[in-house]
Amino acid sequence: MATGRPALYEVLDDRFRTEKCTAGDLQLETLHVGSRWAEGPLYIPAWRQLIWSDIPNDRMLRWDEATGAVSLFRSPAGHSNGNTLDREGRLITCEQGNRRVTRTEHDGSLTVLADRYRGKRLNSPNDAAVKSDGSVWFSDPDFGITSDYEGVRGESEVGANNVYRIDPATGEVQLVADCFGAPNGLVFSADESELYVSDTRAGFIRVFDVRDDGTLSEGKIFADAGARKEARFDNLRFDDRGHLWAAAMDDGVHCYAPDGTLLGRILVPNTVSNIRFGGQRRNRLFITANDTLYSLVMGVTAAPMSL
Secondary structure, eight states: OOOSSOOSEEESSTHHHHTTTTSSOSSOEEEEEOOSSEEEEEEETTTTEEEEEETTTTEEEEEETTTOOEEEEESSOSSEEEEEEOTTSOEEEEETTTTEEEEEOTTSOEEEEESEETTEEOSOOOOEEEOTTSOEEEEEOSTTTSSSSSSOOOOOSSOSOEEEEEOTTTOOEEEEEOOOSOEEEEEEOTTSSEEEEEETTTTEEEEEEBOTTSOBOOOEEEEEOTTOTTBOOOOEEEBTTSOEEEEOBTTOEEEEOTTSOEEEEEOOSSOEEEEEEESTTSOEEEEEETTEEEEEEOSSOBOGGGO
16 A cells, blocks of 8 residues: 655565565654764764764764754864774774874773874775774775865875775784775674775775785675666675665665675665664664764664674
8 A cells, every 4th residue: 555655665686675674664764954964873882872973064963862862972073984983882983184093082082093104194084894803994085185075175195095904903004905996985794704895986895805914805896886877885884684785875775685686775865975783772774864864773683793
């Protein structure tokens, strides 16, 4: 029976339905409107709050799950973009404007984890993932230095857009992957044997084998936007059934099977920048899109590495 609401899901493969990807809310819930360009959502279980970055306004906001209230978390915020937690529950933030990756300590002080590679300033760190050994991996495209909108206009000192690893013992910044148009979102597989990285400009999601010494294989293409001209991949998350979910800008949220098949899409009315699982049962998908923070309670649950 017709509901009068626009469809939320586009099913491209029967697995999208049978594997419970559509077994959740039938419409998006709007949690906040008022960012200038929202990214970097991160659910913090201990607080029952979600924080996110409002990049051009140089601030971070927080939404309280218990009350629904939105308040200021940090300003200025270094034109922050991606956020994640390390294994001690400390906040890791990619600061595009300050061209660095920082850690917020339990007392609220900031520690700079990386701001240079071989003595040269980073471009504008975008997204980060923390491995179980404590190493921090991050993408470093040039989005924050091409203009003053999402950072501070400047020149690239490293001369390329790369992915790096911060050694947990020495703090050394190591180059682990290059040859990107613009590396963006990155996420480890559940067993940490693979690293998935989106390339926004190239229209690819690449997957790399992670070696025991912290280096990566040459990588291969996992997903290609191909004929979907509206799709530009941003950040990535896994659910506990092995599906890879990708923020795909004007093409909504993509869902991929482990074999790389595009199973379906979540249709979002504006441009999707980032996604993140959270909530008390880890089955609530938070979506930042233009000026809006949405959520969607789903039939799938986050993989541990995707929180």
